[in-house]
Amino acid sequence: MSLRFNHMKANAGAYQAMKTLEGFASGHVPDKVLYELIKIRVSQINGCSFCLDMHAKDLLKLGDYRDQILLIALWHEVPGLFTEKECAVLELAEAVTLIHKGGVSDDLYARIRVHFSEEEYMNLIMAINTINNWNRIAISTGMYPGCFGAH
Incomplete structure (x- = not known):
């Protein structure tokens, strides 16, 4: 694989729009560990090495x-490594990323709502959508x- 072009320089407006979306998402998921877990799991699903x-x-x-990093792809098979709340969010991240496979079931929505309000649910959806956008870019x-240059 080789870098085709630097998207930040090629279209500064599009990059700024993504930075604005990222700013919203990162500012509305206060649990930074949970936010990174979302980003890791979605990036695995999408195959985004960067x-x-x-x-x-x-x-x-x-x-x-x-x-958690080593076993996140199999989070549902490692009891106790992830909290109930983290498991629900990881499942939500998978369901939204793979929306074509049935979407977010009522059961999953109910499990998410045990831990999150409607507003927080929307913040999670925005975080999941944001990393999906970054992966696609x-x-x-x-x-x-x-x-x-830096690794």
Whole structure:
């Protein structure tokens, strides 16, 4: 894979729009660990190496989350590693990212609502959609870990 072009320079307006969306999403999910878990799981599903690398490193800056990073793809098979709240959010991230496979079931929605208000639910949806957008930009422009020089 090779970087096709630097999307930030090629279309500053589009990049600024994404930064605004990111600012909203990051400012409305107060649990930064949960926010990074969303970004990691969605990036895995979408196959975005650039974002997966970035957000795994960002999560490690928040503490020792090596086990969570290593096992997040199989979160549902590792009892006790993720909280009930984190499991519900990871399932939501998968359901929204793979929306064509049935969407968000009423059962999942009910489990999310145990932990989150309607407003917080929408904030989670915005966070999930934001990382999906970043993944699509990164993959479409050929981004990979270290493509801008630092790794």
